[in-house]
Each structure stands twice: as structure tokens, then as C-alpha cells.
Amino acid sequence: MKKLWLQVSGIVALVTIHGVLVLYQFPVSSVREGNPLCSGxxxxxxxxxxxxxxxxxxxxxxxxxxxxxxxxxxxxxxxxxxxxxxxxx
Known part of the structure; x- marks a missing residue:
């Protein structure tokens, strides 16, 4: 049970970090303004x-x-x- 909890916690941490980094690269304000989400x-x-x-x-x-x-x-x-x-x- 502890092993499963550690796995779920690790996945949640990775998804959270990924979300923060995506929002850092592509802020929500740029989506509202209609700017395309692309970079070189x-x-x-x-x-x-x-x-x-x-x-x-x-x-x-x-x-x-x-x-x-x-x-x-x-x-x-x-x-x-x-x-x-x-x-x-």
C-alpha cells in the first residue's frame, strides 16, 4: 500500500511540475488574447x-x-x- 502511495505521489508531483512549466512557457493570458501557442x-x-x-x-x-x-x-x-x-x- 505504501508503494502504491509513493507511485501516485510521484506521478502527481510530475504532472504538477509539468503543468507549472507549461504555464510558465505559455501563460494563460496569451490564450485569452488569441495568440498562437508556438515558438521556434x-x-x-x-x-x-x-x-x-x-x-x-x-x-x-x-x-x-x-x-x-x-x-x-x-x-x-x-x-x-x-x-x-x-x-x-
Whole structure:
């Protein structure tokens, strides 16, 4: 029972920290004003995730050549090591 309580407490703490950090990055006032919730970093990771999904579904690999990604850079060769989580999601 104590183990379950610790697990639930840990999950609640992580969700709370995540919520605070999201609200720090994207304040509620920006939502009320109708501003889009995007930043350069978010757009970059989203584009990487879409390209990763395309390569996984179409070619069953996480690397390839994409003319739409960074004007023709080889996708997944060296630049996406830090974004594998986004690509797998």
C-alpha cells in the first residue's frame, strides 16, 4: 500500500511540475488574447516529429532524405539524436 502511495505521489508531483512549466512557457493570458501557442523550438520539434513519423511509417527507419526539412538536409543522420523521443511519439 505504501508503494502504491509513493507511485501516485510521484506521478502527481510530475504532472504538477509539468503543468507549472507549461504555464510558465505559455501563460494563460496569451490564450485569452488569441495568440498562437508556438515558438521556434516547438515548431522545430513538431517538424522533426512529422518527418520521423513519415520515415517510420513509409520506410521503416528513422533516417532519410527530406527536401522539405531544412532545405534538403539528410534527416536523422546527425541532427535528430536529441529528438528521438519526439520522433517516436
Amino acid at each position: 523550438d516547438l515548431s522545430w520539434h513538431f517538424a522533426s516529429a512529422v518527418e520521423g513519423d513519415t520515415f517510420i511509417r513509409g520506410e521503416h527507419r528513422l533516417w532519410g532524405y527530406s527536401p522539405s526539412f531544412m532545405a534538403g538536409y539528410p534527416f536523422g543522420a546527425w541532427i535528430s539524436f536529441s529528438k528521438r523521443g519526439y520522433e517516436f511519439a
